[in-house]
Amino acid sequence: MAIEKGLVLTEEGVFKNGSVEFGETILKVETLDEDNAECAYIIPGLIDIHTHGSMGFDFSEASPEQMREMSLYYAKNGVTSFLATTITAPEDAIAGAMNNAALFERPEGGARCLGVNMEGPFLSYEKRGVHRHEYLAAPDIVMFEKMNALSNNGIRLVSIAPELPGAMEFIRVASKACKVSIAHSAAGYDIAMRAFENGATHVTHLFNATSPFSHREPGVVGAAADARAFVEIICDGVHLHPAVIRAIYKLFPGRVCMISDSVQSAGLPDGNYELGGLPIIVKDGKSTLEDGTIAGSVISLIQGVRFAAGCGLSLGDVVTAATLNNARSVGLEESVGSLTPGKKADVVILDRELNVRKVYIDGREA
Numbered sequence: 001m002a003i004e005k006g007l008v009l010t011e012e013g014v015f016k017n018g019s020v021e022f023g024e025t026i027l028k029v030e031t032l033d034e035d036n037a038e039c040a041y042i043i044p045g046l047i048d049i050h051t052h053g054s055m056g057f058d059f060s061e062a063s064p065e066q067m068r069e070m071s072l073y074y075a076k077n078g079v080t081s082f083l084a085t086t087i088t089a090p091e092d093a094i095a096g097a098m099n100n101a102a103l104f105e106r107p108e109g110g111a112r113c114l115g116v117n118m119e120g121p122f123l124s125y126e127k128r129g130v131h132r133h134e135y136l137a138a139p140d141i142v143m144f145e146k147m148n149a150l151s152n153n154g155i156r157l158v159s160i161a162p163e164l165p166g167a168m169e170f171i172r173v174a175s176k177a178c179k180v181s182i183a184h185s186a187a188g189y190d191i192a193m194r195a196f197e198n199g200a201t202h203v204t205h206l207f208n209a210t211s212p213f214s215h216r217e218p219g220v221v222g223a224a225a226d227a228r229a230f231v232e233i234i235c236d237g238v239h240l241h242p243a244v245i246r247a248i249y250k251l252f253p254g255r256v257c258m259i260s261d262s263v264q265s266a267g268l269p270d271g272n273y274e275l276g277g278l279p280i281i282v283k284d285g286k287s288t289l290e291d292g293t294i295a296g297s298v299i300s301l302i303q304g305v306r307f308a309a310g311c312g313l314s315l316g317d318v319v320t321a322a323t324l325n326n327a328r329s330v331g332l333e334e335s336v337g338s339l340t341p342g343k344k345a346d347v348v349i350l351d352r353e354l355n356v357r358k359v360y361i362d363g364r365e366a
Helices: 064-076 091-103 141-150 167-174 189-197 219-227 242-251 301-309 315-321 324-329
Strands: 002-009 015-022 026-032 041-044 046-051 079-086 112-118 155-160 179-182 230-234 256-259 271-275 278-283 286-289 347-350 356-361
Touching (some): 002 315, 002 347, 015 041, 041 046, 046 301, 046 324, 064 079, 064 091, 064 112, 064 356, 079 091, 091 112, 091 141, 141 167, 155 167, 167 189, 189 219, 230 242, 230 324, 256 315, 256 324, 301 315
Parallel strands (some): 002 041, 046 079, 079 112, 155 179
Antiparallel strands (some): 002 015, 015 026, 041 347, 271 278, 347 356
């Protein structure tokens, strides 16, 4: 298969006029310095490393069959790979989610599951957001290792509030098995820096459910900048102001990871839904608890790309944040994330308005 005319995103994050040839893997990429304004964009498949669900289903309780339905939704919207993301819940529910992720088989035309993002239960009560307080727990490496075994060693990212008792030891051990992310944390700069020094490399949805960035106490944000951590952003027009998005790109060059943080109502109309057993209301594209607390998002990742591109950022930087940076942040950049010969042939064609026109996964049109 060859796509002979388009603006190809290079691994350096620059669009160049060129062509891509692929089978099950990328075979050849040719680029020219000239630009053709009439060409469509040829980009790697989007990678959503933080999505709780879509189409009425939630990874924390979805069956393998329901996971397959979600994978078709992702592929339709240009996401070729994802991490099934859990939420704070009773241990047996998390165990069920891990087992289902291990059993998942990608359907024809569906996105692949790269593993699990375990968000919770090792989170701060103060910054818990929509995570149910009765199921929050102290860091427990034995429980983590049990969950990882149930997922067939599929946990790629685990979240933790580093101010919790035992957090540093947990980070030291867990970081040998997967990437560790600071999340839902009220930690100040010093504690956050200790977490990075002990092995954390990532921050979950930066600025949301974390300590504030202040001129005298820079908190998790300042520590992440000094530690050169990867940081997630949700570009839905709700979680972050456009000026903050622009600032994040300047503060974290090459380390911004765009996510959807989508919940089960993604892909569905406004209405009443559930998240982790709590009722949520979706109105005008905003998902909240009854008290107004933001409850994830309802966007697909391509919608985040379009929103961020509208904030005045380089399109190459924006798409790289939704592809290669995400792959790098969870250690999977050798197989996915860019149009590099030898990597999986996950290719998306966008028109000039950034609408998805064609999607290829392992070289086959979805």
